[in-house]
Amino acid sequence: MSRRARPAGRGRDVVKSIVSLAVVLVLFVVPFAFIVVTALKSRSESAELRFTWPSELHLIDNLVTVLETRQYMLVRAFINSTVLTVATVVVVVVLAAMLGYVLARRHPSRVRSAISAIILAGLIVPAAIVPTVWLLQAIGLYRTIPGLTLVLVAYGLPFCTVLYRAFVSTIPRELDEAAMIDGAGPARLFFSVIFPLLRSITITVVIIQSVSVFNDFLHPLYYLPGNENVTVQLTLYNFQSQFNTQWNLLFMNILLITVPPLVMFILFSRRIVSGMTSGALK
Amino acid sequence: MVRIRHQYSYWFAAPGIALYLFFFVVPSLTSFFFSLTRWSLTEWTFIGLDNFRAFLDEPFLSKAIANTFVYALATMVPKVLIGLPLAAFLVSGFRAAGFVRSVIFFPTLVSTVGIGITFRVLMNPTYGLIDQALGAVGIRGPEWLSDPDLALLSVAAVDVWSGIGIATLIFVSGVVSIPQQYFEAATVDGAGALRRFFAITVPLTRPATATVVILALIGGLRAFDLIWVMTGGGPGFASDVLGSVIFKQYTAGFYGLSTAGNVIMFVIVAAIAYPVSRLLTRREVDL
Numbered sequence: 001m002s003r004r005a006r007p008a009g010r011g012r013d014v015v016k017s018i019v020s021l022a023v024v025l026v027l028f029v030v031p032f033a034f035i036v037v038t039a040l041k042s043r044s045e046s047a048e049l050r051f052t053w054p055s056e057l058h059l060i061d062n063l064v065t066v067l068e069t070r071q072y073m074l075v076r077a078f079i080n081s082t083v084l085t086v087a088t089v090v091v092v093v094v095l096a097a098m099l100g101y102v103l104a105r106r107h108p109s110r111v112r113s114a115i116s117a118i119i120l121a122g123l124i125v126p127a128a129i130v131p132t133v134w135l136l137q138a139i140g141l142y143r144t145i146p147g148l149t150l151v152l153v154a155y156g157l158p159f160c161t162v163l164y165r166a167f168v169s170t171i172p173r174e175l176d177e178a179a180m181i182d183g184a185g186p187a188r189l190f191f192s193v194i195f196p197l198l199r200s201i202t203i204t205v206v207i208i209q210s211v212s213v214f215n216d217f218l219h220p221l222y223y224l225p226g227n228e229n230v231t232v233q234l235t236l237y238n239f240q241s242q243f244n245t246q247w248n249l250l251f252m253n254i255l256l257i258t259v260p261p262l263v264m265f266i267l268f269s270r271r272i273v274s275g276m277t278s279g280a281l282k
Numbered sequence: 283m284v285r286i287r288h289q290y291s292y293w294f295a296a297p298g299i300a301l302y303l304f305f306f307v308v309p310s311l312t313s314f315f316f317s318l319t320r321w322s323l324t325e326w327t328f329i330g331l332d333n334f335r336a337f338l339d340e341p342f343l344s345k346a347i348a349n350t351f352v353y354a355l356a357t358m359v360p361k362v363l364i365g366l367p368l369a370a371f372l373v374s375g376f377r378a379a380g381f382v383r384s385v386i387f388f389p390t391l392v393s394t395v396g397i398g399i400t401f402r403v404l405m406n407p408t409y410g411l412i413d414q415a416l417g418a419v420g421i422r423g424p425e426w427l428s429d430p431d432l433a434l435l436s437v438a439a440v441d442v443w444s445g446i447g448i449a450t451l452i453f454v455s456g457v458v459s460i461p462q463q464y465f466e467a468a469t470v471d472g473a474g475a476l477r478r479f480f481a482i483t484v485p486l487t488r489p490a491t492a493t494v495v496i497l498a499l500i501g502g503l504r505a506f507d508l509i510w511v512m513t514g515g516g517p518g519f520a521s522d523v524l525g526s527v528i529f530k531q532y533t534a535g536f537y538g539l540s541t542a543g544n545v546i547m548f549v550i551v552a553a554i555a556y557p558v559s560r561l562l563t564r565r566e567v568d569l
Binding site: 012013014016024027028031032034035038048049050095096102103105106111115118119122124125126127128129130131132133134135137150151153154155157158161176180186187189190211214215217218221232233236240247251254257258261262269 | 288290291292294301302306307308309310312313316321323375377378379382384387388389392393394395396399400401406409410503506507511528529532540541545547548551555556
């Protein structure tokens with residue numbers, strides 16, 4: 001993507017590289033390095049909050065202590081967050097793909113533009129939180145993972161539908177017609193012809209949604225209060241008071257819950273990047 | 283009975299629409315009603331506009347509204363002013379550009395809670411790395427998060443730090459879509475790098491600018507989690523925004539007042555996002 005066509009002298013290239021690396025190192029790498037070195041320190045050494053390499057590594061004991069805290073609460077939180085993320089992403093992908101497909105294929109009509117307008121509003125308008133709590137209580141899903149899943153699906157649908165809709169409109173209609181002539185019904189047409197063709201956008205949606213659900217703090221805070229169904233972000237938030245003087249453990253916690261998004265990033269960085277921009281620019 | 287089966291039946295879209303209507307649209311619509319009540323989640327008393335009056339009359343609530351605007355601007359403006367030149371710099375082509383872009387983007391993937399806690403430590407006036415580094419060059423660093431005049435802006439700075447990656451990315455895709463010939467022609471005509479940036483890059487990345495402005499404004503107006511983790515709205519109410527007031531009133535059991543805050547945020551976001559998006563996307567710029 002980057003263009004090197006313009007003639008830039010070799011010397012200039014080196015200067016630009018060195019200067020930008022230095023700036024980025026100070027502004028962006030140091031904070032992350034700080035998280036890592038603090039997570040590896042002993043309790044007393046971490047209390048100094050200094051940016052130094054630990055005198056001895058406490059990787060394993062810090063890790064074990066964080067995991068054991070409050071009867072393995074972080075482990076339970078990891079399971080909860082994983083279940084929540086997988087369930088939300090699967091449901092969002094299927095529903096948004098179907099919705100985007102219908103919106104892309106239907107001819108313009110009043111019904112279609114009404115649906116589009118309502119969905120697009122969801123990209124802008126902030127969710128009404130307390131009435132949602134009230135609603136979840138009324139149907140008995142407050143403080144439950146299924147309840148939060150359904151809410152997060154609803155919040156994720158607008159963005160994903162927009163992506164799917166744009167992508168479906170690049171698939172030629174002739175394909176639909178060919179499948180229909182071969183006798184495929186609507187469901188068959190979608191699930192065995194169209195949906196497999198959406199693979200690349202589906203991967204993008206899966207990555208963006210899973211990172212955002214896994215990192216979500218606001219909605220678990222409102223819809224999953226208490227220690228029963230805690231998620232990893234809530235755990236980190238709740239451990240703050242307990243680990244008040246144990247910065248090594250707090251930063252080990254941060255480090256641990258950053259691993260899944262980090263792995264995603266390393267495996268799919270190009271896709272994350274293209275997906276975010278295509279979604280943003282429509 | 284003749285049954286016309288539509289190939290692209292709305293029944294296919296129905297599950298998604300139903301879920302969205304039930305969990306997003308219904309709460310949004312009922313919030314207009316509940317904002318007019320004193321509400322215990324099980325019972326409500328209609329009190330008219332009292333909740334909204336409270337927002338306007340009580341200094342700490344109306345301050346939260348003002349802070350929300352300050353925060354939105356304080357996060358949006360730097361994202362544009364840093365993001366666009368940075369994007370132009372990154373696509374100008376040098377060996378480390380790809381790496382630099384990835385590193386800048388990385389904070390996007392770290393949770394807000396993690397970022398908030400980390401920067402609370404880094405911004406500590408006595409032990410924090412930032413003030414220690416400033417002290418090393420002879421500058422007495424401020425009390426980033428405990429100075430009432432500075433707390434909100436400190437959080438905004440962290441917000442810019444973590445969001446600049448996406449803004450830059452959007453600008454990069456805008457800059458690379460400009461035909462290379464424009465730059466070449468300008469260079470032939472003797473335009474320097476600065477001139478090319480202002481005469482070509484800035485006007486022709488207008489759609490990208492529009493996207494960044496709108497996303498940053500909406501995000502800034504809805505901000506909650508970073509502020510909550512870093513300052514809890516304090517010191518005092520100095521860094522309270524609508525998002526944190528909504529949460530505070532909710533935990534205090536003032537459900538009607540909390541919902542009124544939500545409605546105010548709804549109105550502000552809609553009233554700003556809609557005209558801004560119209561204004562910014564109105565005309566394409568030609569050379």
